Amino acid sequence: xxxxxxxxxxxxxxxxxxxxxxxxxxxxxxxxxxxxxxxxxxxxxxxxxxxxxxxxxxxxxxxxxxxxxxxxxxxxxxxxxxxxxxxxxxxxxxxxxxxxxxxxxxxxxxxxxxx
Numbered sequence: 423x424x425x426x427x428x429x430x431x432x433x434x435x436x437x438x439x440x441x442x443x444x445x446x447x448x449x450x451x452x453x454x455x456x457x458x459x460x461x462x463x464x465x466x467x468x469x470x471x472x473x474x475x476x477x478x479x480x481x482x483x484x485x486x487x488x489x490x491x492x493x494x495x496x497x498x499x500x501x502x503x504x505x506x507x508x509x510x511x512x513x514x515x516x517x518x519x520x521x522x523x524x525x526x527x528x529x530x531x532x533x534x535x536x537x
Contacts, residue, residue, distance in 0.1 A: 439464030
């Protein structure tokens with residue numbers, strides 16, 4: 423499925439590359455050289471999109487060792503802490519009320535005077 427999604431931008435980049443190469447062939451001087459480089463860059467990006475889709479499809483649903491090593495995969499994909507797990511008794515408890523500001527605290531400094 424990811425191949426089909428990658429074909430859209432790769433096709434657009436290929437068409438844009440041919441269009442830029444066609445226009446650069448009809449121009450002169452520095453614009454001609456810039457158009458050639460830009461056209462080849464579009465082809466390179468189209469190839470990278472295809473290679474990236476192949477890599478993503480080959481990688482599949484296997485987990486990255488970095489995430490497994492640091493325990494991040496469980497945090498991202500459903501390992502709830504016991505107090506936040508849906509249906510747990512701790513999740514049904516209401517949240518503690520916010521603390522009221524202390525009136526005996528030091529007053530805030532006055533704002534600076536306008537110039």
